[in-house]
Amino acid sequence: MNNFDSDTIQFVIAHTLQILGENSTAAVKLLELTASLQAQHYATKPQSGLGLYRIEPSAHLEIWDGYLAFKPDLASTVRGLASQKAFLQNPHLELATNLGYSSAIAWAIYQRSELTLPDAEDQQALTACWTRYFADSAKPASQKPVAGAHTSPQQRQHG
Numbered sequence: 001m002n003n004f005d006s007d008t009i010q011f012v013i014a015h016t017l018q019i020l021g022e023n024s025t026a027a028v029k030l031l032e033l034t035a036s037l038q039a040q041h042y043a044t045k046p047q048s049g050l051g052l053y054r055i056e057p058s059a060h061l062e063i064w065d066g067y068l069a070f071k072p073d074l075a076s077t078v079r080g081l082a083s084q085k086a087f088l089q090n091p092h093l094e095l096a097t098n099l100g101y102s103s104a105i106a107w108a109i110y111q112r113s114e115l116t117l118p119d120a121e122d123q124q125a126l127t128a129c130w131t132r133y134f135a136d137s138a139k140p141a142s143q144k145p146v147a148g149a150h151t152s153p154q155q156r157q158h159g
Contacts (some may be wrong), residue, residue, distance in 0.1 A: 016103040026120035037130050045114040050095035053106040057092045078104045109134055
């Protein structure tokens with residue numbers, strides 16, 4: 001998994017998810033798998049995407065403008081993981097230099113689709129989640145399948 005120590009990556013991912021209120025082993029495994037699959041997916045395109053999760057700047061903006069902007073408490077928590085000054089100067093650089101922040105953005109890519117996590121040991125189902133919700137993270141949201149798209153916001157909150 002890239003040049004990072006996998007134990008350190010797992011620790012940072014788990015810590016970040018805990019800050020975000022997600023304390024499941026499945027979420028940790030999904031983000032670990034995401035990093036690995038993104039590295040394989042972009043192996044022939046080394047200039048694509050930023051950081052461990054290879055998130056494109058367009059996907060980063062889309063998460064802020066199309067998802068976090070409507071979840072102010074979550075947005076505040078995610079922003080709190082970013083550097084104070086550097087984020088304001090170059091927010092996309094945080095994806096490459098701040099593993100906690102990039103993990104939060106990666107998790108938001110999944111959460112915006114109202115993902116239901118599979119079992120932590122179900123590698124095939126975790127890979128299917130990556131394929132469906134993350135593999136083309138630079139693709140505009142209007143071209144991605146969104147779970148719950150045929151329900152009202154109230155039904156999604158209470159359903």
